Amino acid sequence: MQRQPEPFLFEKGPQAVVLLHAFAGSSNDVRMLGRCLQRNGYTVCGPIFTGHATGEPKDILTQGSPTQWLQDARNAVDQLRQAGHEQIAVFGLSLGGIFATRLLEEDSKLAGGGVFSSPVVSDHDTNVPKMFPKMAAHTYRDQHFDQDQVDQSVKWIKQRLPIQLGKINQFSSRVRRELSQISKPFFIAQGGQDEMISSQSGARLEKMLTSYGKKVDYYFYENASHVLTVNSAHHQLETDVLKYLTTIF
Template sequence: MRKMKLPESFLFEAGPRAVLLLHAYTGSANDVRLLGRELQRHNYTVYAPQFRGHASERFEDILDEGSPDKWFADVVEATRFLKEKGYEEIAVMGLSMGGIMATRALEVGDYIGGGSFNSPIHHIGKTRLPETFISLYRSFNKRMGVPDARIQDSIPRIKTKRTQQLEEIAEFSKKVAEDLNQINVPYYIASSGNDELIDPANGQILKEALMPYTEVTYHEFPELTHVITVGPNRESFETTVIAFLNKLNWKEG
């Protein structure tokens, strides 16, 4: 097995306004690192933890060590970490599955605002996530030097566990969708028109579901793809996130 430099969580400290950024299902804190640096340049302190089972030398750890409940516990722990460091007001935002976790946090926790980027909370339309997971599993293990035959032999087992976990995520998301009326702080939505993993209609559906209960800031980015936080044309997206955060009711000093 080859050694690989693995992604790490990060804390970029700046001003008293704190933002908790959450990564995607098969991703890592690197998903939101560029956005974190941009927010830091605008005097925000940013923390991006790694969800359990992620950023490991064994891709299968996502399935063996993680679950929606465990990942949400990671969000609670990350929030506690920021508060213990003295950050009293926190916004929480996430990409894809991270956005599902951020939305749950806004429903049950104490945050100044937050939102999601390309998050299939309502699971509208088709998704390419099941086959994408297998593709990422294959490519990761090839980079780690695992023989092709061994990878191929493991695929049936991986598919079974992947299907079970995706069903667990869908059940968790269903509960999140049912409790959207508990959100009473401003909510931001980014939807990529060129999303290759989920139906972009998920963003519009989420907007309509939230509007009776809270202030919603909704942006469509026709040319951007699913991992909106790292694309070469992400500047327009970053600008809207910063504008949203700047308008929140922060207490200065």
């Protein structure tokens, strides 16, 4: 069986960054960005959301929940504070961005942060219902399940996935309602060729935040797909995140 991804803590300087991964992803989503930030003097924490990266996609639905994932994100911040880091920023990719945004709403001691390709403000029109079962089937085949086992497991997932997606939508609605509570400059990155969420998601979030008088750094990568941290935009994203961090620390 393949070795599963693990959370990371890349230690360097006193200023620290939490990086939160995507739905059905892992710390590997943000590991490359984490190493870049470490090379530039930051300590970086990349947790793994409960139920993720276990080798069993069903765990995301049975062990995970928005409530639990928010706690996972809070725990990552607490871990850094207990290690003596007082200046902390938090960013999230896709689903992780919803929780990064929530932390910035509820924790005024954070220095800042933001989102990469995140459906904080969306019409709930995502490709997750189609893509997650496909990803799960691929995972099971990698583990040499026979086709009957794959079909049964994917059927189970398809039956239960809408319930969890509904809970995520409820949670993100609450986050949207409380955007005015954000007190620090906010970073938004969005790809123009996003295959998972609307490529307008970042612009909608920027519009809402600026309507509340918030300072926003908005970056649009016209030719980039969803996972900005590893795709064709990742070098530019790293440059833009580093530039933003110099303005908040």
